[in-house]
Amino acid sequence: MNYDDVYKLHLQLLSIYERKERYSRNHQMQIDYYKKQLFMFTEDNVQRIFVLNQLLKIHEKTREDIVNRCADHYFSRDTSVNADSSM
Numbered sequence: 001m002n003y004d005d006v007y008k009l010h011l012q013l014l015s016i017y018e019r020k021e022r023y024s025r026n027h028q029m030q031i032d033y034y035k036k037q038l039f040m041f042t043e044d045n046v047q048r049i050f051v052l053n054q055l056l057k058i059h060e061k062t063r064e065d066i067v068n069r070c071a072d073h074y075f076s077r078d079t080s081v082n083a084d085s086s087m
Contacts, residue, residue: 003045010052017059030058 038051 003049007045007049007052010049010056014052014055014059017056017063027058027062031055034058 034051034055038048038055042048042051
């Protein structure tokens with residue numbers, strides 16, 4: 001796999017993330033910053049891949065937060081149901 005292939009895969013993953021989610025103001029500001037870097041200041045695919053990695057990390061961190069909140073909500077609900085049934 002060469003840098004062009006890696007770059008294309010990163011772009012595909014980024015497009016999927018961006019179609020699926022809207023982000024908080026702080027995350028959106030970071031995303032906008034890195035997108036500006038990507039399109040204005042990167043000179044080769046190695047630099048583009050680095051910037052894309054930063055963008056993907058933001059998306060994955062947000063996704064991780066959502067998964068954790070869902071799990072916390074599920075298990076807190078599950079605990080309250082179990083406590084009610086033991087009475």
